[in-house]
Structures are given as C-alpha cells and as structure tokens.
Amino acid sequence: xxxxxxxxxxxxxxxxxxxxxxxxxxxxxxxxxxxxxxxxxxxxxxxxxxxxxxxxxxxxxxxxxxxxxxxxxxxxxxxxxxxxxxxxxxxxxxxxxxxxxxxxxxxxxxxxxxxxxxxxxxxxxxxxxxxxxxxxxxxxxxxxxxxxxxxxxxxxxxxxxxxxxxxxxxxxxxxxxxxxxxxxxxxxxxxxxxxxxxxxxxxxxxxxxxxxxxxxxxxxxxxxxxxxxxxxxxxxxxxxxxxxxxxxxxxxxxxxxxxxxxxxxxxxxxxxxxxxxxxxxxxxxxxxxxxxxxxxxxxxxxxxxxxxxxxxxxxxxxxxxxxxxxxxxxxxxxxxxxxxxxxxxxxxxxxxxxxxxxxxxxxxxxxxxxxxxxxxxxxxxxxxxxxxxxxxxxxxxxxxxxxxxxxxxxxxxxxxxxxxxxxxxxxxxxxxxxxxxxxxxxxxxxxxxxxxxxxxxxxxxxxxxxxxxxxxxxxxxxxxxxxxxxxxxxxxxxxxxxxxxxxxxxxxxxxxxxxxxxxxxxxxxxxxxxxxxxxxxxxxxxxxxxxxxxxxxxxxxxxxxxxxxxxxxxxxxxxxxxxxxxxxxxxxxxxxxxxxxxxxxxxxxxxxxxxxxxxxxxxxxxxxxxxxxxxxxxxxxxxxxxxxxxxxxxxxxxxxxxxxxxxxxxxxxxxxxxxxxxxxxxxxxxxxxxxxxxxxxxxxxxxxxxxxxxxxxxxxxxxxxxxxxxxxxxxxxxxxxxx
Numbered sequence: 024x025x026x027x028x029x030x031x032x033x034x035x036x037x038x039x040x041x042x043x044x045x046x047x048x049x050x051x052x053x054x055x056x057x058x059x060x061x062x063x064x065x066x067x068x069x070x071x072x073x074x075x076x077x078x079x080x081x082x083x084x085x086x087x088x089x090x091x092x093x094x095x096x097x098x099x100x101x102x103x104x105x106x107x108x109x110x111x112x113x114x115x116x117x118x119x120x121x122x123x124x125x126x127x128x129x130x131x132x133x134x135x136x137x138x139x140x141x142x143x144x145x146x147x148x149x150x151x152x153x154x155x156x157x158x159x160x161x162x163x164x165x166x167x168x169x170x171x172x173x174x175x176x177x178x179x180x181x182x183x184x185x186x187x188x189x190x191x192x193x194x195x196x197x198x199x200x201x202x203x204x205x206x207x208x209x210x211x212x213x214x215x216x217x218x219x220x221x222x223x224x225x226x227x228x229x230x231x232x233x234x235x236x237x238x239x240x241x242x243x244x245x246x247x248x249x250x251x252x253x254x255x256x257x258x259x260x261x262x263x264x265x266x267x268x269x270x271x272x273x274x275x276x277x278x279x280x281x282x283x284x285x286x287x288x289x290x291x292x293x294x295x296x297x298x299x300x301x302x303x304x305x306x307x308x309x310x311x312x313x314x315x316x317x318x319x320x321x322x323x324x325x326x327x328x329x330x331x332x333x334x335x336x337x338x339x340x341x342x343x344x345x346x347x348x349x350x351x352x353x354x355x356x357x358x359x360x361x362x363x364x365x366x367x368x369x370x371x372x373x374x375x376x377x378x379x380x381x382x383x384x385x386x387x388x389x390x391x392x393x394x395x396x397x398x399x400x401x402x403x404x405x406x407x408x409x410x411x412x413x414x415x416x417x418x419x420x421x422x423x424x425x426x427x428x429x430x431x432x433x434x435x436x437x438x439x440x441x442x443x444x445x446x447x448x449x450x451x452x453x454x455x456x457x458x459x460x461x462x463x464x465x466x467x468x469x470x471x472x473x474x475x476x477x478x479x480x481x482x483x484x485x486x487x488x489x490x491x492x493x494x495x496x497x498x499x500x501x502x503x504x505x506x507x508x509x510x511x512x513x514x515x516x517x518x519x520x521x522x523x524x525x526x527x528x529x530x531x532x533x534x535x536x537x538x539x540x541x542x543x544x545x546x547x548x549x550x551x552x553x554x555x556x557x558x559x560x561x562x563x564x565x566x567x568x569x570x571x572x573x574x575x576x577x578x579x580x581x582x583x584x585x586x587x588x589x590x591x592x593x594x595x596x597x598x599x600x601x602x603x604x605x606x607x608x609x610x611x612x613x614x615x616x617x618x619x620x621x622x623x624x625x626x627x628x629x630x631x632x633x634x635x636x637x638x639x640x641x642x643x644x645x646x647x648x649x650x651x652x653x654x655x656x657x658x659x660x661x662x663x664x665x666x667x668x669x670x671x672x673x674x675x676x677x678x679x680x681x682x683x684x685x686x687x688x689x690x691x692x693x694x695x696x697x698x699x700x701x702x703x704x705x706x707x708x709x710x711x712x713x714x715x716x717x718x719x720x721x722x723x724x725x726x727x728x729x730x731x732x733x734x735x736x737x738x739x740x741x742x743x744x745x746x747x748x749x750x751x752x753x754x755x756x757x758x759x760x761x762x
C-alpha cells in the first residue's frame with residue numbers, strides 16, 4: 024500500500040469534498056481516501072498494483088475538479104487564487120454598488136437622476152440595471168459553470184445554490200424588462216437585477232475572506248518551509264562551493280558561518296558554536312554545539328563557524344520529516360468530523376427541496392410570484408454547507424500548526440482529538456522521568472572493590488544498556504584495568520551473562536540471581552537500603568557466588584515534578600512503569616509525585632500493563648523514548664514519544680515531543696482540549712446558523728407578522744458564516760503554554 028497526497032482545485036463547499044471522498048473510497052484498490060476542504064488536499068492510501076496516480080487524478084477530474092500530485096507549489100497557488108478572487112470581487116463591486124443605488128434610491132428617498140427614474144423612464148431604468156448586472160455575472164461565471172454542471176450530474180453543491188438563486192432572479196428580471204417594453208409598467212416592482220449582482224458580489228467577498236483566512240491556518244507549514252535555506256557552502260577538493268540545497272549529498276563537508284542557517288542534518292567535525300533550534304523544538308535558548316554533536320537543518324548558527332558532515336539530506340532531514348508530519352496531520356480528519364461529513368453529503372439536495380417547497384407553498388397560499396420567488400432565492404443563498412465543511416479541518420490545521428511551533432508534533436487529527444480524553448498518563452522511568460544517564464553511586468563488594476568493578480565492567484563492555492555503560496564509565500574513571508569478555512549475552516529485563524577470564528559472570532537484578540539459585544542473604548539489607556534511597560542495586564556473581572552490589576542512580580529531570588503537577592491540575596492520573604524493583608521505583612515516584620507505580624515490569628510486559636488500565640475503562644497515554652517502549656506506545660490510546668528517543672519509539676507514537684521536556688505532555692493535552700472546544704463551537708455555529716437561517720429565509724417569521732428576509736441579506740449572512748468559522752479557528756493561534 025502507498026499513500027499519496029493530491030492537491031484538488033474547484034471545490035466550493037463541503038458537498039464537493041464529501042462527493043470526491045465518497046467516489047474515491049468506492050474505487051477498487053483504494054484502501055482509504057480522506058478529502059480536506061480547508062487544505063484542498065486529498066490523502067489517498069491505495070494498492071499500487073491495482074491503481075496508479077494517474078488513475079486517481081483521472082477519477083477526480085471526471086467529477087469536474089482539478090487534481091495533481093501535491094507539492095510545495097500548492098502555497099503559490101493559494102496566493103494566485105487570492106489574487107484572482109480579489110480581481111473578481113473588485114469588478115463585481117464596481118458594477119454592483121451603482122446598480123444597488125439605482126435600484127434602491129427612489130425607495131428610500133435618495134437623489135436619483137430623472138432620466139433613469141422608474142416613474143418617468145421605466146424601460147431606461149430596467150435596461151441600465153440589466154447592463155450593470157451582466158458584468159457582475161461574468162465575474163462570477165464559475166458559480167454557473169460549476170453549479171449547473173454539478174446539477175446535471177446530480178451532485179449539486181454550494182455553487183449550484185448560488186447559480187440557481189441568482190439565475191432565477193435574473194431570468195425573472197429579464198421577463199419583467201420585456202413586459203415593461205410592452206408597456207406593462209407595473210413590472211418595475213418585479214426587477215431583481217440588484218439582488219443577482221449583490222448576491223454574487225457578497226459571495227465573492229466571502230470566498231475572498233475565507234481564502235485569506237484559510238491561508239493563515241497553514242502559516243506554520245509556510246514558516247517551516249521558509250526555514251530551509253536555498254543554498255549551502257560545500258567544501259569539495261579543498262574549495263568552497265555554493266550549491267543549491269537539492270545538490271547537497273550525504274558525506275559532503277559543509278561550512279556554516281555565524282548568523283546563517285544550517286542547510287541539512289549532520290555531525291560537527293570542526294568548530295564550536297551555539298545553535299538556535301527554537302523553530303524546530305520550541306526551545307528559546309540556543310544550544311551549545313561542538314565536535315561530535317549533531318546539527319539540524321533549518322536551525323540557526325549563532326556565533327561560531329563550524330564544519331560538519333552531511334548525514335541526512337533532502338526528504339530525510341528532520342525539518343522535511345517535521346513538515347511531512349504536520350502536513351499529514353493537517354490533511355487528516357478527526358472522528359468528530361463524521362457528523363459534519365454525513366450532513367454535508369445530504370445538505371444541498373435538502374436545501375433545494377426546501378427552497379422549492381417553500382416557494383410553491385407560499386404561491387399556493389395566495390402570495391404573488393414575486394413574493395414566492397423571493398422566498399425561493401433567499402433559502403437557496405442563505406444555506407451554507409461551507410461553514411459545516413470548514414468547522415473541523417480549520418481548527419485541526421491551526422492546532423497542529425500551533426503544536427509544531429512549540430515542538431509538539433501531532434501525527435493525525437485523530438491523535439489531536441483523542442488526546443483531550445486522556446485519563447491516565449503512564450511514564451516510562453529511564454530517560455523519560457529521569458535523565459537516562461545513570462551513574463554509579465555505591466560499590467559494596469564481598470572482597471575487593473577493584474576486583475568487583477573489573478569483572479563487572481569487563482562483562483558490560485559489549486552492553487548498550489545505560490546501566491552497563493554507567494558501570495564501564497565508572498571503572499574507567501577509577502583506572503580499573505578491563506579485559507575483553509569471551510562471551511556476552513543480554514537478558515532483556517534481567518541483566519547480562521558473560522564469560523570473563525574463564526568465569527561465568529551474571530550481572531543484573533534480583534530476579535536474575537534468584538533464577539540462577541544464587542544466595543543473596545548476605546546483601547539483603549544493603550539492597551533494601553539502596554532501593555529506599557531510589558538507587559538501583561545491580562547484583563554481580565562469579566561462578567554462581569555473589570560477589571557484591573553496584574548501586575546506580577539516575578537523576579530525575581528538573582521538569583518531571585512540575586509536569587506531573589500540571590497533569591494533576593488537569594485531573595489526569597499519573598503512573599510510572601519500570602523494570603526496577605518496587606522499592607527503587609517507589610522512591611523515584613515519591614520524588615515527582617506519581618500516583619501509581621508499575622514496577623518489575625519486563626519490556627515485553629509493558630503493553631500488557633497498558634492493556635490492563637484500558638480494561639478498567641481508562642483512556643491512557645504512554646510516554647516513553649526507548650525501543651522497549653514501542654509496543655506500549657502502540658497499545659496505548661495515545662502514544663507520546665520523546666523526540667530525543669529512538670526512531671522506533673517515534674514511529675510507534677501518535678504525538679512526538681521534539682524536546683525532552685515533560686511539560687510538553689500537558690501542553691499537548693491542553694492544546695487538544697482547546698482544539699476540540701473550538702471545533703464544537705464551530706459545529707454549533709455552523710449547524711445553528713443553518714437550522715435558524717433556512718426557516719427564517721423560508722418565511723416562518725412572516726407567518727406570524729414578522730419581516731421577510733431579503734435575499735441580499737441572506738447572501739451576506741451566508742458569506743459571513745464561513746468567515747466566522749475560520750476566524751474562530753484562528754483564535755487558536757493565541758493559545759500558549761500557560762493556558
């Protein structure tokens with residue numbers, strides 16, 4: 024299966040996106056298709072052996088829309104679309120304003136030239152309005168070409184509603200003009216040219232404001248794209264060459280001067296500097312970098328000149344991956360959007376039926392054709408499927424962008440929605456709550472301390488476990504002579520076994536010793552005391568005889584206690600999961616205020632512990648950074664990976680924190696809550712607007728002696744409804760970490 028993103032043009036409302044999505048999902052070979060009205064993109068997962076990109080594009084084009092494989096040009100197209108809409112709106116406004124004045128002046132006692140006054144020169148009055156109206160209809164020609172084409176195809180959209188409403192007004196006005204020519208001057212009152220023109224002008228204005236607002240929802244992506252420099256200074260054959268960024272290759276040596284952007288990901292081989300990574304991680308303070316440290320493309324070299332070797336280029340850089348993650352999330356749908364999707368699919372046909380039925384009922388009840396036509400037009404133009412279609416995706420686009428600005432990457436709209444429901448946050452201990460850089464604190468030997476360190480550190484030389492590395496580093500610091508182990512085997516969740524100088528060495532936790540029938544009685548008290556202090560006792564044996572304990576402690580991150588308090592303030596229960604003993608785990612949990620401790624848990628058992636919490640009906644989040652956290656991250660309702668962790672953990676997660684700051688967990692959940700609250704407001708407004716607006720346009724107030732809604736005001740309300748939804752979503756840009 025392959026997933027591709029397509030840029031779609033020509034969608035005017037939620038009915039369009041719903042139609043394309045329904046058609047794509049019905050095609051054999053497509054596993055899943057999701058069409059986003061706000062971003063004008065379709066994400067399609069399909070079987071390459073059955074379909075090609077061209078097949079998918081052809082299907083979309085047959086529905087009457089434009090489609091092409093998505094690339095960064097999309098943002099340039101957005102700007103072009105705004106320019107076109109601006110030009111069309113200005114043209115229509117230039118003709119609509121005098122038309123509206125001519126039509127209304129005599130009704131509200133404004134000065135009107137005698138030569139076009141309806142009482143003195145009715146035909147001249149009608150023909151001038153006709154001449155002013157036609158250019159406006161040409162400016163809005165797409166409403167007619169798209170709207171009527173979709174009507175013929177039995178898939179009407181918002182353009183169809185505007186086209187039908189304005190065409191009805193225009194045709195009836197032309198009929199009245201002909202009657203005036205035949206000396207039936209009473210038809211002067213039945214001219215609706217101004218309604219046709221002003222409706223088109225207002226809808227174009229709404230489209231323009233909507234396009235500008237939608238452009239702001241994707242500003243995070245644009246900012247991220249602007250981070251990447253266009254060129255890089257590469258050293259080849261001893262010469263400095265300025266190359267386009269696309270021509271930089273892996274292993275190229277790149278020179279970065281102070282104050283310039285780092286072009287690609289790499290490792291420093293010369294120099295010392297401070298790097299501003301704020302746009303990638305949200306961390307405001309520059310980070311010190313020297314030889315051996317990694318640098319990320321898009322970050323800014325502050326004050327030192329460095330040379331580094333390119334490690335990742337093009338689409339493989341961290342910045343490119345972040346952009347893709349945010350784009351995928353912005354293009355995805357949250358489950359809360361399903362209601363709007365269902366309504367949008369049926370919306371336009373229902374509105375057409377209501378408009379026709381309302382007009383007919385008023386006519387049958389004895390009202391004039393003019394009155395009934397006004398009702399018909401008002402219902403058509405007040406209905407707004409756009410507001411429904413934009414309610415969810417705009418909020419998700421702004422929310423995911425806001426997260427990216429602060430170093431929190433949501434992988435999907437579903438992750439963004441689910442995060443607000445979290446009831447229990449489960450933290451891995453090592454590297455998540457703690458620094459993940461344990462250090463030896465105590466050595467308790469049965470005989471010589473140096474001998475114990477020699478066999479333990481020699482056995483751990485081949486280990487990649489943080490505890491093993493701490494033992495080796497401590498022994499080297501004390502200049503303890505080490506030897507090469509003859510054999511080595513890691514025992515997940517237990518420790519290691521090795522042959523050192525012909526002796527069988529076991530190094531690990533209490534369970535490893537007990538499984539091998541090793542007597543611990545002489546060291547029980549020491550073990551308990553160390554555990555109560557929050558230290559991890561590592562038992563060592565040689566040829567099945569206990570030789571001592573090496574105590575290791577991992578420093579708690581400064582942010583951990585504050586992060587746990589934030590979660591408690593949000594009424595979220597916290598838990599810690601670790602392979603450490605209960606005593607050691609309890610000591611760490613007490614330091615940071617953890618509610619629930621899950622200790623002595625082997626790596627493969629972590630997912631089971633998450634499952635047990637879920638079986639209690641609790642929505643869980645797992646926060647971790649290691650390979651052994653991946654199954655638990657996948658099992659949890661929301662997996663949150665620390666960005667400094669392994670690729671496997673990040674791949675398994677739903678949310679990625681670019682920094683190792685646990686305060687970002689509460690920020691992610693708070694942002695999710697704010698986005699869902701915003702979506703509910705948008706849906707309430709969009710549904711409420713249509714539920715109230717359509718009956719008013721149909722004349723329900725007039726039934727009880729109230730006013731009749733003029734189609735012009737109906738068009739203004741329709742245009743503003745979409746703009747209000749997008750504007751409300753843009754309020755999320757003000758969300759900050761203190762909230």
